[in-house]
Each structure stands twice: as structure tokens, then as C-alpha cells.
Amino acid sequence: xxxxxxxxxxxxxxxxxxxxxxxxxxxxxxxxxxxxxxxxxxxxxxxxxxxxxxxxxxxxxxxxxxxxxxxxxxxxxxxxxxxxxxxxxxxxxxxxxxxxxxxxxxxxxxxxxxxxxxxxxxxxxxxxxxxxxxxxxxxxxxxxxxxxxxxxxxxxxxxxxxxxxxxxxxxxxxxxxxxxxxxxxxxxxxxxxxxxxxxxxxxxxxxxxxxxxxxxxxxxxxxxxxxxxxxxxxxxxxxxxxxxxxxxxxxxxxxxxxxxxxxxxxxxxxxxxxxxxxxxxxxxxxxxxxxxxxxxxxxxxxxxxxxxxxxxxxxxxxxxxxxxxxxxxxxxxxxxxxxxxx
Amino acid sequence: xxxxxxxxxxxxxxxxxxxxxxxxxxxxxxxxxxxxxxxxxxxxxxxxxxxxxxxxxxxxxxxxxxxxxxxxxxxxxxxxxxxxxxxxxxxxxxxxxxxxxxxxxxxxxxxxxxxxxxxxxxxxxxxxxxxxxxxxxxxxxxxxxxxxxxxxxxxxxxxxxxxxxxxxxxxxxxxxxxxxxxxxxxxxxxxxxxxxxxxxxxxxxxxxxxxxxxxxxxxxxxxxxxxxxxxxxxxxxxxxxxxxxxxxxxxxxxxxxxxxxxxxxxxxxxxxxxxxxxxxxxxxxxxxxxxxxxxxxxxxxxxxxxxxxxxxxxxxxxxxxxxxxxxxxxxxxxxxxxxxxx
DNA sequence: TATCAACACGAAACCGTTTTCGTAAACTTA
DNA sequence: TAAGTTTACGAAAACGGTTTCGTGTTGATA
Numbered sequence: 254x255x256x257x258x259x260x261x262x263x264x265x266x267x268x269x270x271x272x273x274x275x276x277x278x279x280x281x282x283x284x285x286x287x288x289x290x291x292x293x294x295x296x297x298x299x300x301x302x303x304x305x306x307x308x309x310x311x312x313x314x315x316x317x318x319x320x321x322x323x324x325x326x327x328x329x330x331x332x333x334x335x336x337x338x339x340x341x342x343x344x345x346x347x348x349x350x351x352x353x354x355x356x357x358x359x360x361x362x363x364x365x366x367x368x369x370x371x372x373x374x375x376x377x378x379x380x381x382x383x384x385x386x387x388x389x390x391x392x393x394x395x396x397x398x399x400x401x402x403x404x405x406x407x408x409x410x411x412x413x414x415x416x417x418x419x420x421x422x423x424x425x426x427x428x429x430x431x432x433x434x435x436x437x438x439x440x441x442x443x444x445x446x447x448x449x450x451x452x453x454x455x456x457x458x459x460x461x462x463x464x465x466x467x468x469x470x471x472x473x474x475x476x477x478x479x480x481x482x483x484x485x486x487x488x489x490x491x492x493x494x495x496x497x498x499x500x501x502x503x504x505x506x507x508x509x510x511x512x513x514x515x516x517x518x519x520x521x522x523x524x525x526x527x528x529x530x531x532x533x534x535x536x537x538x539x540x541x542x543x544x545x546x547x548x549x550x551x552x553x554x555x556x557x558x559x560x561x562x563x564x565x566x567x568x569x570x571x572x573x574x575x576x577x578x579x580x581x582x583x584x585x586x587x588x589x590x591x592x593x594x595x
Numbered sequence: 596x597x598x599x600x601x602x603x604x605x606x607x608x609x610x611x612x613x614x615x616x617x618x619x620x621x622x623x624x625x626x627x628x629x630x631x632x633x634x635x636x637x638x639x640x641x642x643x644x645x646x647x648x649x650x651x652x653x654x655x656x657x658x659x660x661x662x663x664x665x666x667x668x669x670x671x672x673x674x675x676x677x678x679x680x681x682x683x684x685x686x687x688x689x690x691x692x693x694x695x696x697x698x699x700x701x702x703x704x705x706x707x708x709x710x711x712x713x714x715x716x717x718x719x720x721x722x723x724x725x726x727x728x729x730x731x732x733x734x735x736x737x738x739x740x741x742x743x744x745x746x747x748x749x750x751x752x753x754x755x756x757x758x759x760x761x762x763x764x765x766x767x768x769x770x771x772x773x774x775x776x777x778x779x780x781x782x783x784x785x786x787x788x789x790x791x792x793x794x795x796x797x798x799x800x801x802x803x804x805x806x807x808x809x810x811x812x813x814x815x816x817x818x819x820x821x822x823x824x825x826x827x828x829x830x831x832x833x834x835x836x837x838x839x840x841x842x843x844x845x846x847x848x849x850x851x852x853x854x855x856x857x858x859x860x861x862x863x864x865x866x867x868x869x870x871x872x873x874x875x876x877x878x879x880x881x882x883x884x885x886x887x888x889x890x891x892x893x894x895x896x897x898x899x900x901x902x903x904x905x906x907x908x909x910x911x912x913x914x915x916x917x918x919x920x921x922x923x924x925x926x927x928x929x930x931x932x933x934x935x936x937x
Numbered sequence: 938t939a940t941c942a943a944c945a946c947g948a949a950a951c952c953g954t955t956t957t958c959g960t961a962a963a964c965t966t967a
Numbered sequence: 968t969a970a971g972t973t974t975a976c977g978a979a980a981a982c983g984g985t986t987t988c989g990t991g992t993t994g995a996t997a
Contacts, residue, residue, distance in 0.1 A: 256740050258713075260983060271947045276985060286945060305713040307658065308983035311649045311952045318692070318714075326678050329879075332669050339668070339695055343702075348710065350660070351693040353681055360685075368690065371600075371647040371953090372660075398598050511883045518885070537671075541853045543860070543885040602953060613977045618955065628975060650953035653982050713983090 322378035329536035337557020358383040375402035402567035425584035426459025438501035544590035664720035671878035679899020700725040717744035744909035767926035768801025780843035886932035
């Protein structure tokens, strides 16, 4: 019952021709006579012959696989990036091996080592927070030294020479804060993570820039730093909103913003009249929260598409040109109910 | 500068021994003398030799890759399942190639065909809605006929003999509705998708069963069917809630539930006093909505783990035993603010 | 009829491993 | 010292393809 995979050798033996003849016949080579080709092709079709990808990979030194390493899969932004990557990769005939580093340096390194030995033609990745904290990029450098193409997106480092795709986080934050100021807000808070994450830092910079431009003094106690990205446990946010007479909040992610809005509502604030909210990452929560959240869209899918295009271009370019590009996407502010829209 | 990949052949040539000697020395074979082994191992280490995975795959007829095909990546449930799969796969030394069918039959077929020719050792998948609609499973049957291990999860079919992992959707719906009835609700609505999806059907059955048990007549106009999973456009929901004097709603997904709650609030209903809501898929929206949503947790991560374990067990079992298991997980109802919790 | 090109195919190398088997050289043993 | 046993290594096949090159047969040409 079990139809085992058939190979060129089987066909050759059955039809009493050589393996090379079979191979050529199946590629419709001019070298082979019509009769022979038809016979071989018919036989191959009948037995559902399909060339073995592994053998082809070995011969061609090309796997048509690319690796994607992201810090977290249960996170809307990375998910959309992956979707963009997968779309382009499929269009160009590549499969995608997806690894999740879970924000761990070791997992990132291990995944790279396993896949860098012929399993994939190139890597697309976003750095784990632990890697950015350790500031150790030797695993990436080894990769590029071996001539394996690498594209970094969103969480990047300037210590590795490779193609990069990122969004202008600083400008996104700058424009958000500017908008809040123009809406008449005075005490604008920033809710961020610890700033070893490159993106968190950029966003803080944009916040500072906007305040400076409008001659508003930076107050340290208007900046709340929460430990981990998804944990909103504890009452830090509540104390913060209660004590600081904040009238607008920029959050570096959706969760913080949604959580902040709930607490503000509980404290009796009206959104957006008394307090406005803007959050990074225009994910699913922003669209469905109550009120809906004005968000800085990071265009994840587009980032994914560009990353994949850059990587595949490098993979398929003959010459090992050592020139690297950095694409910077402009974020878009999606206005919703959590801000006054003038 | 560019350190090209080094092979056994290079080492052999450089050290003037044979390739077989190098191979054995690196595996610490007893056949090779201490001196030679040390010399070869030192050289290999110095030049950072790593065996080529593709060559090993070809030799062993085992790729240590598994394919995961899911209908949608930007969907919390599938994302958590993937996370579970990836976790187990990594523990057992497998990489995961992730393909997204985008609910398309053709993409599902194409992805399978590409990967079924040696690229992976087995498949884990959840059927696309189009496939369930067409009711065509020949691509899956071909796979199993070739002896390639396959595990189906969540959206399965009984037309293909293979391992399966699913949650008891019917019971989840049944218990939800029972709870609503016990909370004193009389006019309980069901908001579902078109029922060619196996899971949607199961959930509807559970709804019917609970009503029947409590001698409540099924009213067709208490059942709202919306076209696509993520589109909540249009005012179908609003008309429905306004006209039908509904006092409880079971939704087959989060989005419908969140959307329903917003409209109910807009219409002046108090949740949960006037109207209660329960939604399937305990995702991120349920936790952060306002009010938070009582949800039927599907234990996606657990499903992923079980699927991966089943698949790898099949892959690594010598004998082609043709016995298949079906694991059924019990859902858990997570009570939150959208229901009265007695 | 000798020469030559075109045709149709096969042999063999190659991709990078693993593994079986064969065998010189060194060492034991009787 | 002849015979047998280790020891330490190499040759070669195998995995499943692709591709280059060589060659016997045919038919055309001079």
C-alpha cells in the first residue's frame, strides 16, 4: 500500500537506460530523442516522480530556505512582520524556518549555529532583548564573516555590518508628543521599558526632542519605566497616574496603553478630554479597546516584505558585494478615540 | 577575510590523510590513533569545522525539520499553538518550517507539495477554511500514503487517517451556555461563522445541546452568522442586539465578542447585568477588553506541544505502525467581568 | 568509399557526509 | 621464525541528483 518515493535510479533500472538519460529526459533536454523522452516522462508521471530536494540542495549549494529568528511569536508586531516575510519568500520560491528566541541570548545563538551549517541560505532576525542587554554580537559577526547573508529588522545594532530595516521610532514618538502638545496637553508622560532595547531608547529620544522643541521641561517623574513588556502587574501605573496629574501619555507598546486607559477610567478621568493616550504598535488591541487607541503603526508587514526582498537579493547576487543598505520606514499615526482629533 | 565553509575534504588534504580518517577522528572513533585524532580535532576546531547538514540529511534520509501549515499567523490561537510546537521541536532537535495557507486550498496544496519531497520529516497542520469547504483531502491522503507522518490539530477531518489533536469545542460551548442559563439568562444568542468550519459546527452543537437539556427552544433568529472571521463590518450585530432582546451571547471568537460588547454598551446595556458575553479563544483581547471577557480557553500551547510530541514519535518510530491516536483536550472557561460569576 | 558532423546516449565526477570492508605494518604468540 | 592478531588507516560505495565529456552509430558529404 505504501508508495515509497521513487528515484532516478529506479526509473533508469526499470526502463533500462542510464540515470543521466533519465535526468536529461525529465528536463526535456535536446540531447535525448523524442521517443525516449516521452517514454521516460510518461513513466515518471505514472509513478509520481518528484526530485529529492535535499539532493538538489547538496548539488546546488542552495537550500531555498531562509531562517527567521524573532524574539517572540505571541506578539502582534512580529507576527505581522513574519507574514510579510513569508509572503515574499513564497513568491520567490523560498521556505521559511521560523525560530523564536524567547528574548534569550542563548537560544538565539543556538538557533543560528544549528541553521548556519547549510540548512538555510540566509537569515532575517530581530535581536532578543537579552542580546541587546549583553551587547554581544559575535554570533552575528561570524555569520557575516562566512558570507551568509543577514538582514536585521526593528531591533538592530550598528555593531554588525549587514542590511537593516527599521522604522523611525524616534520620529514616531516625536510626532506623537508634538500632536499631544498641539492638543493643549502640558504634562505628558512616557511609559517605557528599560532602555537597553534599541527601540525603547529611540522612542524616548523622540519624546525628549518634542518637549524640547516646545520648551517644555523634562520631568523625571513623568517617565515611568516598567520591567517587562507584557507584565502590567502591580500598581505602579495607578500610583503614577494618580500622583502626577498627567494629562497625556505616550506608551511604548499597546499593553501599557490599554492598561493605562483602564486605570485612568477607574480613577474617573475622561478619555480623551482629561487625559489622552497614544501607544506604539498598532495591533489588534488598539482597534478593539474601549475607547479605541490612537496608535503609532509600525508597518510590520511592509518591514517583513522589504527584509525578505533584501535578503533574497543578497542570496541570489553572484558577486559578494560588501555594500549594505539600511531602509528606514516612516511610522504612521492612526488617530482613534483616545486622542482629541482636531 | 571571508572564511568559507571548510569540509572534510579540505581537512584531509591539508593533513594528508583520507577523508574517512578525518570523519572517524572527529567522531572519536576507536579505529584512529590518539595522535591522529588529536591532530585532526585540533585542526577542525581551529578552522571551526561544522558538518554540512544537507549532506547529513541526504545520507540519513532525515532532515530534522518539520513543517507546520496553519491558516493564519496573525491570529492568537494559531500563534500559541505554534509556540508549543516550536518548544517541543527544539527540545528534540527539530527545526520548524512554518507555512501560512491564508485559508486558501491552493496554498495549502502547494506548500505541501514543495515540502513533501525530502525537505521535512513530517507535517503538523490545521485545515484552511477553503479546504474544509471544498471537502477535498487528496493532498493529505497522498502524504500519508507515502508514509510521511502527519498530525492534524483543531481543524481536522475524519476523512484522513492520521494522528489528531483537538479540543472539545462542543463541550466548551455546552458548558458556556449552561453557565449562562444557570445565571438566569433566557434568550441566549449564538454568533458564529458559516458552519463549514468543523469547529464552528461543533460549537453550535454544544449550544443546541445545552438549550435542549434545559428545555429552551432553539430560535433561529437568535443565531447570527457572520461571513468572515475577522470582519465585523456592517451593522448586522447592532440590528441583531437591538431587535432580539438578547440577554446573553456566546461568540465563536474573541473579535465577535468584543465587537458585540461595544455595541451592547452603545445601546445602553449593562454588562453583565443586562447582557452577558462569552467568547471562544482566550486571547489577548479577552484579558484587556473593557469589561474583560469571560472566555473559553483552547489551550493552544498545549495542543502544539502534544502535536509535536505525537509527530516526532511517529517520525522516530522504526516500524510503520498504522495506528493513529486522537487526543481531545478539555477547554477551560475563564471567568471574567462579562459574566455574572456566582 | 573514406571523412565528418550530428545524434543519442552512457560513464563518471561532483556535492559532503557516513560506513563497510580490505589491508599493510606492527606486534604477539607458539 | 612462521602464523595469527591487532592496530591504524584508506578505498569505495552510498545517499539522489546534475552536468561534463566521451563515444558508438547513423547519415551526409566529398
